[in-house]
Amino acid sequence: MRVTFTVNGRRHEADDVWEGESLLYVLRERLGLPGSKNACEQGECGSCTVRLDGEPVCACLVAAGQAEGRDVVTVEGLAGYEAARAGTAPREVGTVQQAFLDAGAVQCGFCTPGLVVAADELIERNPAPSDADIREALSGNLCRCTGYEKILDAVRLAAGRAAAPEEVS
Amino acid sequence: MEFLRPRTWQEALAAKAEHPSAVPIAGGTDVMVEINFDHCRPTHLMDLGRVPELHEWEVGSATVRLGASVPYTKIIERLAPELPGLALASHTVGSPQIRNRGSVGGNLGAASPAGDAHPALLAAGAEVEAESVRGARRIPVEDFYTGVKRNALADDELIKYIHIARADGPQQFSKVGTRNAMVIAVCAFSLALHPARRTVRTGIGSAAPTPLRARAAEDFLTVALEEGGHWDSGRPLPPSAARRFAELCAAACDPIDDVRGSAAYRRRAVGVMARRTLGWTWESYRGEERSTRCA
Amino acid sequence: MAGTADTTAATGAGAGARTGTGTAGATAVGARTGTPDGVGASARRPDGTLKVTGEFAYSSDLWHEDMLWGCTLRSPYAHAEIVSVDIGEALAQAGVHTVLTYDDLPAERKNYGLEIKDTPALAHGRVRYHGEPVALVAADHPETARRAAAKIRVEYRELPVVHDEDNALAEDAPLLHAGREDDHAAHVPHPNIVHRQPVVRGDADAAARRADVVVTGTYQVGMQDQAFLGPESGLAVPAEDGGVDLYIATQWLHSDRKQIAPVLGLPEEKVRMTLAGVGGAFGGREDLSMQIHACLLALRTGKPVKMVYNRFESFFGHVHRHPATLRYEHGATRDGRLTHVRCRIVLDGGAYASASPAVVGNAASLSVGPYVVDDVDIEALALYTNNPPCGAMRGFGAVQACFAYEAQLDKLADRLGMDPVELRQRNAMAQGAVMPTGQVVDSPAPVAEILRRVKALPLPPERQWEAAAEGGRGAVDVRALPGGLSNTTRGEGVVRGVGYAVGIKNVGFSEGFDDYSTARVRLEAAGGEPVALVHTAAAEVGQGGVTVHQQIVRTELGVGHVTVHPADTRVGSAGSTSASRQTYVTGGAVRHVCGLVREEVLERGRARFGAHHPAWTSAELLLEGGKVVTSGGEVLASLVEVLGDEPVEAVGEWRHRPTEPFDLTTGQGFGHVQYSFAAHRAVVEVDIELGLVKVVELACAQDVGKAVNPDAVVGQIQGGTTQGLGLAVMEEILVDPSGRVRNPSFTDYLIPTILDTPTIPVDVLELADEHAPYGLRGAGEAPTLSSTPAVLAAIRAATGRELPRVPVRPEHIVDV
Structure with a gap:
């Protein structure tokens, strides 16, 4: 079947999609957007987190056909999505992404794309999250390398910078 | 495999009548796992995502009419005052990403004994509205679960709404998992006080082939509260009665040993949750009573 | 590309x-x-x-014009004879390019292995574990490949399953590998033992007579999975010269190549390998997974072939941490000086050897922990069974031993009426100490100091779930309580416990390996x-x-x-x-x-x-x-x-400077190039009625010699600590008596989420090792060792239960 939907602001068409394919497979294997990761394909790890019509969801659990006509944001478009939201000029690396770099929250990085999408949504929804809020919002994103401490640091840092954007160099 | 995209409820019913083996998919949080792991290859996959009614809810005077596909996140954010037990249960479902997609209709369709919504529906009191081209019917939720991952739906039927009684008193939900988030229930328990009718209802999950009510425990507690004059006095139940209630809840279980936990543990844990949730709901009832009287 | x-x-x-x-x-x-x-x-x-x-x-992101997808058919049985394989129907499917079985292996060599080449590239006549690869398919879409694989008809005849020490070592036990010719075959007492290493020093019997207190215990460690997030995956591209280019996630390119090339029948230089992005490893990529398979399919079809395991297959696609049974006896004088240690460590290596010999060497040589004990009698061995193959995982051999010896130290402290940290410090090794292997520890060994540091930290405040809550007096934040979001307690039944542990890990390849x-x-x-x-x-x-x-x-x-x-x-x-x-x-x-x-x-x-x-x-x-x-x-x-x-x-x-093998009967020898030490203090809250655990804080002090990158060092310590926490309270691959894996998914193999992970304060010491570059000390593994026993010690302190097994389950805590 053919599936047509918007990804990171661009309209995409995928042909010959097998009906059992997930949105994740279509993004990764048909649209050349492998940033969303395939760690579990059962909704347990969050590494494929994308925004589907604004909601953070696991792309592995969305049937490709369900994405028809919908609007998807992936990690590849996250910085642009943030800029559009804030009405600022697009940057290569968004606030949350930069904070992950600065806090040393990236090791193998396989969980990172899902985490930055989820954390960006948290800060959009709750600009001053408590530690417990951060933990709850990210409880669907498994990381096997870091022990999460530096991920918490990164989200705190990003929230602080988002609240005071002029301080970001 | 064929992908069906009904745009209206009538189209969905017609498609299901034509293809009774079609697997409906809404949030995909169960169905897609089955497909990704090669556990199921349906002839047809029917996306219910475009049927508007399924995503809507209506708060009536006595019940909430919940569209089958309303995601858990919406229940938590919008329906907690009317459906406190279900909102608590919804909060324990998977992860934020799962709660954004998963729905009560999906939980019912899968009819896994571990589904988080079931105990809360049982305790609150609910009916499942199923429909086919042949017509609609309402199934009391107690009768909806017919076996492990089996439900009362006919091949041509789809779940449209869940009619859930609006809370008239405190409700609680607890679930035991071996992780502090994102965990499938080892067992779960829900309790609803119904002061208007001076009854209580319970729901037990993942401790029997189907979700169930602990009816003997409900009866015992209803009588104990009535006879002790507790509804009026607000006095807490004596510890011996609370213990007895917990024992009866545990006795209602018919659990198995599996990778998630042992049968003996499940029984024990249901008893502990029953005792604790009784304490919490009663405390809350007393608090409400006091503030009502003071006002 | x-x-x-x-x-x-x-x-x-x-x-x-x-x-x-x-x-x-x-x-x-x-x-x-x-x-x-x-x-x-x-x-x-x-x-x-x-x-x-x-x-x-x-590696799973790779893409090549015209590429095919590979798929593996695996055994549903742990031990069976393959009576027949019929690929006819599978091969006839539209979109299928090839189907390969053992008969298609092109070279004389059919087996591979890290040290012992006992693992068939595809099963031949017999499968030895649940999930063993039997056949391969290459097709134009992964679903086509999966459907074709399902059409391969394999007739199995089930064989008796070897699943534990008793039936592995019975006289009439079925042999996993008859006619062994590996280097260990000659010295093992039974052919179902991969390797056995005794370590004998002093006179444990005589020393035991000097002991005022003797404690014994039998401990068990469950099968842990590395659970790296990036699934096994790779892309093999056939080359014009008859060779192959393989883009792969691995831990050691050259070791892979050495194992791959002979099975492909190619000289090593025709197998060109490039590391693709690796989504974590933790030991699970030390062995081959689909490397040979992807190359075989690519060479046969003449097309690039991509293989990606899903999470289900990943649980069968790599080796796990050895489950172990450890029997220990510790003796001490009344003033808390260790007199002797006797122990027997039995590791389940599963169906193929993998890294078992090295795991045995570590378990034996590090079995006493970072303590000075002059008189020891130690035996460690790994079994061949029909359970899933086990091999490398972060801290191997040392992790299992540390769980047991630290439990023993707590037991001993309790019997002596002595503070558990004090007892440890009294027996702690320091630079110049002699290991049970006779090796002198010739660089700093600040064991007492790291214990002192974690103990000196202020304890996190009590009833932190109230402090975390918004909404004033009486309010609780369930996220800070055992059970978390599942809403099981508001403080009822919750008891705090504090526990300590310290461990020792060797750094680098040991026992004479040219590293x-x-x-x-x-x-x-x-x-x-x-x-x-x-x-x-x-x-x-x-x-x-x-x-x-x-x-x-x-x-x-x-x-x-x-x-x-x-x-x-x-x-x-x-x-x-x-x-x-x-x-x-x-x-x-x-x-x-x-x-x-x-x-x-x-x-x-x-x-x-x-x-x-x-x-x-x-x-x-x-x-x-x-x-x-x-x-x-x-x-x-x-x-x-x-x-x-x-x-x-x-x-x-x-x-690095050379090491030497351990003597096969006494275990004596300069076996390790360097040692690494970490200590933890765990603070837990246990719901003693439901058996649920919330780890509140897991503080670590570790000597790293020189922190070449301080942030990265802390990241390693926090990550290793968390994997230890996972082993303590949730992570286990469950294998039933028929050898089948019962929980191959992230739904039922649980790893810690961010809500399970506590604050992890890290204190990094930098005491230079003069033998090492910049004085550095390998840092990645030591924190995984002591984390687990520290959490268990804290749970024991809260519950008063013995808890001799990890992961501890709610059933064990409430004792039903």
């Missing part, structure tokens, strides 16, 4: 190339801080930006700047090796701009990214080769400018900030001037 991070494939004539071989201690120049982001700085990862933007190419690494470093002037390229085959699996290599080059050559060449087999072996060894050994190689480059640069400088300034020949010269300077700080020339148009390049190997 997608490659790895920061890929500038600088090639060239290699003018001025030097080669050389070094050993530890050969270079005398210490670390200087003249160039920013060098050794000792928390430099940023070179692959960081690509990783946060989703552009980093992991070396290779590096190529090139320095040139480009665009008016000096730039360096560093090329090794070291697998970056997330730990930050690429960052460390840049830092070392910056420090040694005084250049800011350092590019990391993708790891591949065009350079010599770097050894494995395991055993906490890469910063030590490949770091050592990079440093050594930088020294060769520096010599060449200075030689060239002397030739060109020596006549202009006497310091060129008389002073000690350094490369700093892009310049040649004297040790007094005088600038002699810029690197750009010295280099001119001609790059300087050097390649060299570097190895």
Whole structure:
């Protein structure tokens, strides 16, 4: 079947999609957007987190056909999505992404794309999250390398910078 | 495999009548796992995502009419005052990403004994509205679960709404998992006080082939509260009665040993949750009573 | 073609190339801080930006024009005879390009293995574990391949299953591998024992008679999974020369190649490997997974073949941590001096050897822990069974032993009425101590000090779930309680416990292994700047090796701009990214080769400018900030001037000082090159009625010799600590008596979420090991050891239960 939907602001068409394919497979294997990761394909790890019509969801659990006509944001478009939201000029690396770099929250990085999408949504929804809020919002994103401490640091840092954007160099 | 995209409820019913083996998919949080792991290859996959009614809810005077596909996140954010037990249960479902997609209709369709919504529906009191081209019917939720991952739906039927009684008193939900988030229930328990009718209802999950009510425990507690004059006095139940209630809840279980936990543990844990949730709901009832009287 | 991070494939004539071989201690120049982001700085990862933007190419992201998808058919039985295999129907499916079985293996050699080559590339006549690969399919879509695989008809006849020590070692036990010819076959008491290592020192019997208190215990460790997030995956591309190019996530390219090439019937140089992005490893990529399979399919079809396991298959696609049963006896005098230790450690190696021999060596030699005990009688062995194969996982051998000996120390402290930290400190080893193997610990061993540090930390406040709550008095935040979001308690039944543990892990490959690494470093002037390229085959699996290599080059050559060449087999072996060894050994190689480059640069400088300034020949010269300077700080020339148009390049190997095998009957020998120590204090809250645990804080102190990248060191410690926590309270692959895996998914194999993970304060000590580059000490594994027993000690303190098994389950805590 053919599936047509918007990804990171661009309209995409995928042909010959097998009906059992997930949105994740279509993004990764048909649209050349492998940033969303395939760690579990059962909704347990969050590494494929994308925004589907604004909601953070696991792309592995969305049937490709369900994405028809919908609007998807992936990690590849996250910085642009943030800029559009804030009405600022697009940057290569968004606030949350930069904070992950600065806090040393990236090791193998396989969980990172899902985490930055989820954390960006948290800060959009709750600009001053408590530690417990951060933990709850990210409880669907498994990381096997870091022990999460530096991920918490990164989200705190990003929230602080988002609240005071002029301080970001 | 064929992908069906009904745009209206009538189209969905017609498609299901034509293809009774079609697997409906809404949030995909169960169905897609089955497909990704090669556990199921349906002839047809029917996306219910475009049927508007399924995503809507209506708060009536006595019940909430919940569209089958309303995601858990919406229940938590919008329906907690009317459906406190279900909102608590919804909060324990998977992860934020799962709660954004998963729905009560999906939980019912899968009819896994571990589904988080079931105990809360049982305790609150609910009916499942199923429909086919042949017509609609309402199934009391107690009768909806017919076996492990089996439900009362006919091949041509789809779940449209869940009619859930609006809370008239405190409700609680607890679930035991071996992780502090994102965990499938080892067992779960829900309790609803119904002061208007001076009854209580319970729901037990993942401790029997189907979700169930602990009816003997409900009866015992209803009588104990009535006879002790507790509804009026607000006095807490004596510890011996609370213990007895917990024992009866545990006795209602018919659990198995599996990778998630042992049968003996499940029984024990249901008893502990029953005792604790009784304490919490009663405390809350007393608090409400006091503030009502003071006002 | 997608490659790895920061890929500038600088090639060239290699003018001025030097080669050389070094050993530890050969270079005398210490670390200087003249160039920013060098050794000792928390430099940023070179692959960081690509990783946060989703552009980093992991092995599962690879794509090639016209590629096919490979799929593996695996055994549903743990032990069965393969009566027949019929591929006819599968092969006839539209879109299927080939179906391969054992009969299609092209070479004389059919088996592979890290040390013992006992693992068939595809099963032949018999399967020995649930999930063993039987056949392969290549098709134009993964679903086509899966459907075809399901149409392969395999007739099995089930065989009796070997599943535990008793039935493995019975006289009439079915043999997993009859007719063994490996190096261990001659000395093991039963052919179902992979390897057995005793360690005997002093006279344990006599010492036991001096003991005032003796405690015994039998402990069990469940089968843990590495659960790296990036699934096994790779892309094999057939080449015109009959060879194959393989892009793969692995821990050791050259070891893979050595195992792959003979099974393909190719010379090693025709198997060209490039490291694709690796989504974590933790030991689980030390063995081959689909490497040979993808190559076979590519060579047969003449097309590129991609294979990606899903999470279900991943649980069958790699080895796990050895489950173990450990029986211990400790004795002590009334004043808390250990008299002796006796123990027997039985590890379940599963169906194939994998790293079992090395796991046995570690378990035996480290079984006493970081304590001084003169009289020991130790035996460790690994079994062959029909359970899933077990091999490398972070801290192997030492993790299992640490759980048991630390439980024993607590038991002993309790019997002696002594503080458990005090007892540990009283027996703690220090530099100069003698190991049970007779080896003298010849670098700092601050065991008592790291215990002191974690104990001295203030305890987190009580009833933290109230402090965390909004909404005033009486309000609770369930997220801070055992059970978390599941809403099981508001404080009822919750009891706090505090526990301590300390561990010892060897660093690097031991027991006489020639443990070396290779590096190529090139320095040139480009665009008016000096730039360096560093090329090794070291697998970056997330730990930050690429960052460390840049830092070392910056420090040694005084250049800011350092590019990391993708790891591949065009350079010599770097050894494995395991055993906490890469910063030590490949770091050592990079440093050594930088020294060769520096010599060449200075030689060239002397030739060109020596006549202009006497310091060129008389002073000690350094490369700093892009310049040649004297040790007094005088600038002699810029690197750009010295280099001119001609790059300087050097390649060299570097190895740590040699070790020796343990004696097969006494276990004596200089077996390990270095030891690493960490201590933890765990603070837990246990719901004693429901058996649920919330770890509130897990503080760690660890000596790392020298923190080459302090942020990365802390990240390693926090990550390792969390994996230890997982083993303590939730992680276990469950195998039923028929050898079948019961929970191969992330729904039922649980790893800690961010809500399960506590605050992890880390105290890093830097006591230099004079034998190691920069004085550093391998850091990645030690924190995984002591984390688990510290959590268990805390749970025991809260519950009063013995809890001799990990992971501890709610059933064990409430005792039903």
